[in-house]
Amino acid sequence: MARPASEEKRTAIMNATIGLVAAAGTGTSTAKIAKKAGVAEGTVFTYFSTKEALLSALLLELEGELADILLKDPLPGDEGREDMQHFWNRLIDWGVTNPTKWRTLKRLKISSQVPDSIRTQGERRFDEAAVVLARALARQAGEDANIRYAGIIMNAIAEATFDAIADNPNQRETLKLRGFAVFWGGMAGLSQEGSLTL
Amino acid sequence: MARPASEEKRTAIMNATIGLVAAAGTGTSTAKIAKKAGVAEGTVFTYFSTKEALLSALLLELEGELADILLKDPLPGDEGREDMQHFWNRLIDWGVTNPTKWRTLKRLKISSQVPDSIRTQGERRFDEAAVVLARALARQAGEDANIRYAGIIMNAIAEATFDAIADNPNQRETLKLRGFAVFWGGMAGLSQEGSLTL
């Protein structure tokens, strides 16, 4: 009956936020976000009750998008190196294609403007992927390898890989391969240290 | 800048900043910093012309401190794994001993309140360490391994290691070993991918 809430506007606000958070951190003002999104300052608050709510929604959205991409295509199915590399390639491709999203996601994950509960909720998006990852990892790093720890390291090496690709875009595939080799080699190192009681 | 009288006050301001940035990010107000440092609000600005100047000085100071620690003790001198592990141990020990410093350093490195020129300048502090690192790395990852890339990954794995140690303080030594194994294994993986022209 009334003017319907516009998905388009919501998206515009989110995209503006992605761009600004990537460039200037979560300290960007809602006024700048509104301006960049092409809406009135007040409109931001009809779509997100609070700046915190906006940032939280953005974190969940980005993690959801990434998680979906990891799982979209069928896995090779070897339950080992190839499955893992499949994930790795998806991760790198997404990050390289969406550098500002990646940067924003990274910032949101450590921002004090996003409540811990949201961060926890966001990790849940990766539960499904984590199962596959765990299976593949078990072969390379032993049954009791810690997935969370492996995940953080995978992320970190991906990070370094993005940087390298950003500096040398034409070496993209090589760098992607190399990054995985590092990760996979690291996981092998992990296996040699025996089990831990955490 | 002719250093104002009291070195003590300068240090107090820096320490207060470390604590507050670790806890609340670079958004902390200069007023809070002054209060925690036990000086008047205006005094902050006789030691640092600007909040940006304060944060920049802090970044350089922390990176200097860390760089010094890496080089303080004599190296084993094998120009390989042991030299590298020596660095690794220094890095982890410093981070575990000074968690707020580590956290603050991490935040400053990505803060939009610190100009890029400072960030570049800060990396220079590690030039000397990088030389040693390069030599050691050459053996494990090949002559043309990229130090910057390796450095970023080392940092990342260290980060994951801190988290793990923070959660399980009594496993500190085991986790330190494991972290290094991962790093070293990763570097081995690096070598297998052939040379890159970057």
Add this chain to the structure above:
Amino acid sequence: MARPASEEKRTAIMNATIGLVAAAGTGTSTAKIAKKAGVAEGTVFTYFSTKEALLSALLLELEGELADILLKDPLPGDEGREDMQHFWNRLIDWGVTNPTKWRTLKRLKISSQVPDSIRTQGERRFDEAAVVLARALARQAGEDANIRYAGIIMNAIAEATFDAIADNPNQRETLKLRGFAVFWGGMAGLSQEGSLTL
């Protein structure tokens, strides 16, 4: 203004306003009013062009309701104490029965969000009652007693009486009697001071 369709909605808006103004003052937002009334935000403005118009209409309505009540039942007709006490009892009964209306009326009478012209207009609602009051008063306080002055005092003592009854509901009748005694005694005092030329 051609009254919009639903008298029911108009009433709902007014009632919602009564409740909210009593609780939170004339600063309450039109959005809250709409919500409490169960209508859309915009609907408030099809019934009342302006928030000011809404509050003004409410003031007039409440004063009208109270004035009607004062006159509804037949007076004892002694043109003295009994007529006056009849009014007093109506007034107190209405206030005790409708505490939020009373509270809202009180607030509207001094709100800067209601124009003076409306306040004046509202007083006109009591003209008829004032005639009776004047006659009754003449006996107790002299021919030239000032009705406006007496009215204000009556109101004030009623106010104090409401408070007392709110604190001690079971003493209602006694307090009502006592309040009138105070008022009537005061009017006697008034007569002793001789006439005034106002």
Add this chain to the structure above:
Amino acid sequence: MARPASEEKRTAIMNATIGLVAAAGTGTSTAKIAKKAGVAEGTVFTYFSTKEALLSALLLELEGELADILLKDPLPGDEGREDMQHFWNRLIDWGVTNPTKWRTLKRLKISSQVPDSIRTQGERRFDEAAVVLARALARQAGEDANIRYAGIIMNAIAEATFDAIADNPNQRETLKLRGFAVFWGGMAGLSQEGSLTL
């Protein structure tokens, strides 16, 4: 050492607030207050941490001022009508001399922007005066007359008296006398209704 906090500025802010609250209610903006006081917007908050704190301080200050005035001069000492009239005269004189203060005080007493705890605290300022009032009242209205109730009525009649004086300034003394006669007569009426158990 630093620029000392200026009592003058604090007073300017308070006076500006008195004027604006009298004219427009407690909804007045801190920006307007600052402007009228001739200070920067931020300065308001170096003297009062919060708008609520400002209004609260103002309420306590005004009640304190009024309470002091009631007690300043020596009482006639008859412990009856004359003592009471002494209070009455002080009250009326203050209100007539400071109409905006009176108006502001009235508004603050019912504002939802002042916490109840402050209101309670404010009433305490009148404790000393209340003792005298109670004694005088006992003679006219009986031993068990309720002081709070009497106080409210006194206030209310004073209110009506101010209005009348504002309309007819040259009748000031006569109206003051008349107002007291009404109050005193009302208290006599009170005595006739017998005791209440509240």
Add this chain to the structure above:
DNA sequence: TATGAATGAGCCTTCATTCAT
């Protein structure tokens, strides 16, 4: 007519920085 999204002025408050003392 009813709806509620859209608007932008305005609100209270915080903050980096300046400056009188």
Add this chain to the structure above:
DNA sequence: AATGAATGAAGGCTCATTCAT
């Protein structure tokens, strides 16, 4: 040099009102 009061530009958010549906 040290202090902290003074400043005014933002900042996040609310609100009365308008307008597309």
